[in-house]
Amino acid sequence: MIYIGVDLGGTNIAVGLVDENGKILLKGSTPTLVERGPEPIIRDMGKLSLELLEKGGYSVDDVAAIGVGVPGVTNPETGIISFCTNLGWHNVPLVEILSQVIDKPIYVENDATVAALAESVAGVSKGVKNSIFLTLGTGVGGGIIIDGKIYSGTHHVGSELGHMTVNVEGRPCTCGGIGCWEQYSSATALIRMGREAAEEAPDCLIAKMVGGDLDKIEAKTVIDAAREKDPVAVKVYDKYIYYLAMGIVALINAFDPEVFAIGGGVSKAGDFLIEPLREKVKEYVFYKDLPYGRIELAALGNDAGIIGAAMLGK
Amino acid sequence: MIYIGVDLGGTNIAVGLVDENGKILLKGSTPTLVERGPEPIIRDMGKLSLELLEKGGYSVDDVAAIGVGVPGVTNPETGIISFCTNLGWHNVPLVEILSQVIDKPIYVENDATVAALAESVAGVSKGVKNSIFLTLGTGVGGGIIIDGKIYSGTHHVGSELGHMTVNVEGRPCTCGGIGCWEQYSSATALIRMGREAAEEAPDCLIAKMVGGDLDKIEAKTVIDAAREKDPVAVKVYDKYIYYLAMGIVALINAFDPEVFAIGGGVSKAGDFLIEPLREKVKEYVFYKDLPYGRIELAALGNDAGIIGAAMLGK
Numbered sequence: 001m002i003y004i005g006v007d008l009g010g011t012n013i014a015v016g017l018v019d020e021n022g023k024i025l026l027k028g029s030t031p032t033l034v035e036r037g038p039e040p041i042i043r044d045m046g047k048l049s050l051e052l053l054e055k056g057g058y059s060v061d062d063v064a065a066i067g068v069g070v071p072g073v074t075n076p077e078t079g080i081i082s083f084c085t086n087l088g089w090h091n092v093p094l095v096e097i098l099s100q101v102i103d104k105p106i107y108v109e110n111d112a113t114v115a116a117l118a119e120s121v122a123g124v125s126k127g128v129k130n131s132i133f134l135t136l137g138t139g140v141g142g143g144i145i146i147d148g149k150i151y152s153g154t155h156h157v158g159s160e161l162g163h164m165t166v167n168v169e170g171r172p173c174t175c176g177g178i179g180c181w182e183q184y185s186s187a188t189a190l191i192r193m194g195r196e197a198a199e200e201a202p203d204c205l206i207a208k209m210v211g212g213d214l215d216k217i218e219a220k221t222v223i224d225a226a227r228e229k230d231p232v233a234v235k236v237y238d239k240y241i242y243y244l245a246m247g248i249v250a251l252i253n254a255f256d257p258e259v260f261a262i263g264g265g266v267s268k269a270g271d272f273l274i275e276p277l278r279e280k281v282k283e284y285v286f287y288k289d290l291p292y293g294r295i296e297l298a299a300l301g302n303d304a305g306i307i308g309a310a311m312l313g314k
Numbered sequence: 315m316i317y318i319g320v321d322l323g324g325t326n327i328a329v330g331l332v333d334e335n336g337k338i339l340l341k342g343s344t345p346t347l348v349e350r351g352p353e354p355i356i357r358d359m360g361k362l363s364l365e366l367l368e369k370g371g372y373s374v375d376d377v378a379a380i381g382v383g384v385p386g387v388t389n390p391e392t393g394i395i396s397f398c399t400n401l402g403w404h405n406v407p408l409v410e411i412l413s414q415v416i417d418k419p420i421y422v423e424n425d426a427t428v429a430a431l432a433e434s435v436a437g438v439s440k441g442v443k444n445s446i447f448l449t450l451g452t453g454v455g456g457g458i459i460i461d462g463k464i465y466s467g468t469h470h471v472g473s474e475l476g477h478m479t480v481n482v483e484g485r486p487c488t489c490g491g492i493g494c495w496e497q498y499s500s501a502t503a504l505i506r507m508g509r510e511a512a513e514e515a516p517d518c519l520i521a522k523m524v525g526g527d528l529d530k531i532e533a534k535t536v537i538d539a540a541r542e543k544d545p546v547a548v549k550v551y552d553k554y555i556y557y558l559a560m561g562i563v564a565l566i567n568a569f570d571p572e573v574f575a576i577g578g579g580v581s582k583a584g585d586f587l588i589e590p591l592r593e594k595v596k597e598y599v600f601y602k603d604l605p606y607g608r609i610e611l612a613a614l615g616n617d618a619g620i621i622g623a624a625m626l627g628k
Contacts, residue, residue: 073601082604130468142568146460153570154444155605163600164564168481168498168557175600177563184482243482249491250478254456254568256467286477286489287387290396291469 001064004052004104005310006045007111008070010034010086013041015048016303017056018310022122024303026056038081038092046101065105065313068094069114069305075156079108082156107312111305113150113159115298116143118308119261123299130257133298134161135264136244140182144255150312162186166247184243187219187265190236194222197236205230223269241273245280252285252292263298270297315378318366318418319624320359321425322384324348324400327355329362330617331370332624336436338617340370352395352406360415379419379627382408383428383619389470393422396470421626425619427464427473429612430457432622433575437613444571447612448475449578450558454496458569464626476500480561498557501533501579504550508536511550519544537583555587559594566599566606577612584611 002025007014009032016027030048032041045068053060072084079095095106109117116125116133125131125145133143142161144151152159162182163175170179183189194217198207205225210216222240225233248260267273278295285292300307316339321328323346330341344362346355359382367374386398393409409420423431430439430447439445439459447457456475458465466473476496477489484493497503509528512521519539524530536554539547562574581587592609599606614621 073604083601144568146465151460154572154607155570157566157601157604157606158568158570160567160600163567164478165480165560165598166482166564167484167493168560169483176602177567177598177600178560179481246479246482246492250480250564251568252471253474253477253491254458254472254565256469256472258468284479284491286474286491287397287471288490290387290471292471293468 002058002062003064003310003313004049004066005306005308006049006066006068007114007305007309008032008041008045008068009305010071013045013048014306015045015052016306016310017052017058018307020314022118022307022311024306026052027306028052034087038087038089038094039097042092042094042097043101046098049102060102060104063102063104065107066098066102067107067109067114067309067312068098069109069111069309070094071111073157074108074110076107076109076152079106081108105313109150109309109312110143110152110159112141113143113152114308114312115141115263115300115304116145116261116308117150117311118300118304119298120145120148121311121314122307123304124261124296125259128258130255131259131261132161132251132255132257132293133261133263136185136262136266137187137264139188140186141264161247161251164247164250166243166250181243181247185240185247189243190219190222190240190266191217193236193240194233197232201232204232206233206236219266220268223266223272227272238276241276241280245277245284248277248281248295249284252281257293260293260295261298262295263301263304267297316372316376317378317624317627318363318380319620319622320363320380320382321428321619321623322346322355322359322382323619324385327359327362328620329359329366330620330624331366331372332621334628336432336621336625338620340366341620342366348401352401352403352408353411356406356408356411357415360412363416374416374418377416377418379421380412380416381421381423381428381623381626382412383423383425383623384408385425387471388422388424390421390423390466393420395422419627423464423623423626424457424466424473426455427457427466428622428626429455429577429614429618430459430575430622431464431625432614432618433612434459434462435625436621437618438575438610439573442572444569445573445575446475446565446569446571446607447575447577450499450576450580451501451578453502454500455578475561475565478561478564480557480564495557495561499554499561503557504533504536504554504580505531507550507554508547511546515546518546520547520550533580534582537580537586541586552590555590555594559591559598562591562595562609563598566595571607574607574609575612576609577615577618581611
């Protein structure tokens, strides 16, 4: 049997045929075109799935289940997407619409949660009971696996780890909270901190790398300048690592997972991110003499969305 | 069958015989006398248990299991107490020692975790799958119940909710972290904030209530002065409620439990604590239109320690 995984993003709908071990057999994508609204987008998930099946020489009978990861809050019990802020969706009956195109068991989940499942089935958290996936991108996304299963809370509003308060006296967040972790540890936060530093020190390497056009600063700009040991960039990056570490310390003291899998744009910094992060966590964790969760780079990259969605039906 | 619950504190060892529904049949206590060291203390747990059995007309054969809640980090798999800072214990083989006095299945757990179990079996979280217990005392203790079972993490160092970072730019904590929640939301924190405010405003009601001796300020002093609408006390208490709310918001966004059970000394303020706390959480929670966990006063008070410990063996 094969499993279909759908990764719904703001730009593309990615679909893959996945085997029972989480290996992608065939994949494809089509533009989301958000402005169309939910119904044609959801129908396209189904059409692309059928096209891939034909291309791979499979029939609908070979499909065990379909899973869809969406960038928002879902209700896996009703199959309804409660909120998808970036797509402007609210109370969309995704499972109902998609089942009109392919009549198979359909599962929905939040995209970071789905990526956590993927890493747990076929990635860096494979074989581990309790793990946390963090994606450092526009925001900070989180997925929680407890006892090998997705944990998204009682009302499916949990595992929004980017919205844990880490600074009660800090920055207001788009969610209405104060001092949410993603205000300090997302790629967006790193860019903001880099820009602020470059405004104060216009001769720093960060500013030079974008030819003085500070709006062009990316997370990679700050990271590359820090690699070059530019003092301004090093200071910004150290602060970023500190903020990231303190959220992970909070999660160790609360959840105590076996593995943290770190993904998303900022994780492309690789060991230059992970090594100082491990050091900083060690400095602040509660029980320094007892074992605590390993901090690792996520293994599956962009494929985590497809693989994890497919594994929802397993 | 009956269950024996032992609640080990710095002052007293409390023991109770408990039925399968979490009802205390008989209880007693004996001074801990910390300076004796672990072995006589643990033997006293056994002796007091045997005395209670005799007093109640039970035999050892009626006992299904014994559970012990300790103020520290335990390893339920090995029965060893890893750390008990207040008692000065380190790597104490509690189960081994206690089983020399009573040869029954013996379970150990952290005391806040045990209280969470008690509230989940016989208290305010009864019948609920996912709940969090918080105790607001010298520190902030936490216990987590997921799917009706204790969750203390992979390495048993989790559910230290008082050591979640809520202020990355904040106060150093005794645990080696920075800005831990208990630095802002414990009774100790409320006392500190009350004293600092009274130092700045020596005419305030807080100062008057202790006759100017600010070392005599208790959590109750600040709460009582806030009830009397003393502006200085109201400001301190509002701040305290805000800090407490923000940690709960973090836990809603991460764990999304169905119930928060609030216990410990500060919870004696009753509705004067819970009502403004609910209001403040509502103001800052992420998904305001979706249901989230109820915030309730814990129901079992000091008995939670005995009941929860007893229920470890159920």
